[in-house]
Amino acid sequence: MTEDEARKRQIHYPPVPNGIDYLRDVIDRLARSSGEPSERDLKYAVLHLQAAAEVLLKARLREEHWSLVISKAEKTNLKKFEKGEFESTTNTETVRRLVEVVGLDISVDDKKTLLDLATTRNQLQHWGITEEANAVLTRAADVLDFLIRFLDQHLLPHLDADDEEAVADDLEEIRTGLVRIESYVASRMERLKESDLKGHEGRTVHCPDCQQLALIVDGVTNSCRFCPRDWTDPLELASAYDNAFGYSPAPGDPYEETLVDCPDCETPTLVLEAETVASDGSRIPLCFNCAEVQNDLWECMRCGRLYNPTDEESICSDCFSDLG
Ligand SMILES: [Zn+2]
Ligand SMILES: [Zn+2]
Ligand SMILES: [Zn+2]
Structure with a gap:
């Protein structure tokens, strides 16, 4: 291998298996075959899901060009990058570069899912877990769903055979784990519709x-x-x-x-x-x-506020008394 090839390989290789390893940990914590996830599981699931999202999204940027994962490209060079001495892009900027520089198609819903996760992660780091287990589960399922699609479309096709084999088992566990989480959510919702939510x-x-x-x-x-x-x-x-x-x-x-x-x-x-x-x-x-x-709201002709008309009057009661 020439030095250049070695460098390319080093830059190309580690992030994808690393990101998949984080996802595997998330699944092990959230999609247990027996027992509920503990508070500690929820905490590390959120942290590791965020880490996975960051690593995998940036892996695609790196594939385009290494300088894209650096927040200010004018302040760095390849040597510093290889030593890890650089400031990485923010989540929002990573997504923006994927869409506007690389040209990937990321839907509004997927963007929102990713940003919500980043917010949950930040809250968690500052205040500890504030969300209920089920809220973490449904959000995690959305992020997992997106990341699996992202892997399938943009990352896995570029892995070489060795890397592909190395991640195959983990990927299968992740896919079946996601199905388990989704079916838990669906069956719980079915039960609620027939009980607690009925009549409301x-x-x-x-x-x-x-x-x-x-x-x-x-x-x-x-x-x-x-x-x-x-x-x-x-x-x-x-x-x-x-x-x-x-x-x-x-x-x-x-x-x-x-x-x-x-x-x-x-x-x-x-x-x-x-x-x-x-x-x-x-x-x-x-x-x-x-x-x-409030199905019968009218817009006041005078002040523009919404009001409930009593006798088809065209202005609200405030305006009415105002006019004397
Ligand atoms: Zn809720
Ligand atoms: Zn009200
Ligand atoms: Zn009015």
Whole structure:
């Protein structure tokens, strides 16, 4: 092997098996065939999932050119890179470079999944585990699903035969482990639909933590039956929900507020684009504080606020008394 070939090989080889090794650890912790994952398992699963995502995404950047994994290419050279003396790109920048420099297609949903994971990891490092086991499981399943697709499309085809054989067993464990996690989520949701969630279809929305359609809005405990977790602060829930599932304008479209004051309880907890089990895919205005679906809202001709008309009047009651 010439020096140049040796260098290329060294740069090419380690990251992919290393990333797969992290994923294997995540599966061993989360998809146990017996017993629930412990708090320690959840903690290391999140940390190692984030590490795997970072290593694997950067492996693809490295394949394009080593300088792409460095945050400021003008401040480095190959020698420093080989010794590991460089500042690596941030998660957001890594994804941006994959899309805009390398030209890969990464969907909006996948991007969001990756950024959510990075947030969970940071929270964990600063505050310890705050999420319930089931929320970690569903998020981990989304990230695993993305990383397996990413490996299949962008990394595995470039491995040489030796590397491919070295990772084959781990990959199989990872794929079956993911199926086990997904079927756990699906069967638990089936059971909830027939029990806890029954009769509450009109007020059951997606939970911002676990993403499952399992949170019953009642304005008091607002509890997600899947996590399980309560959201006793309706303001916190409404803004978490709106951030996670609200309208995000297409490039060029004007931004429109989808979280507004509720005309009934006068709290900024009216989510205009809520989706419930009963709404069956369409978006409806639901107040997360008074737990009412506000289907008959009109927009005040004078001040532009939403209100409940009592007698087909065209301005809100505030404006009405204002005008005397
Ligand atoms: Zn939940
Ligand atoms: Zn309200
Ligand atoms: Zn008005």
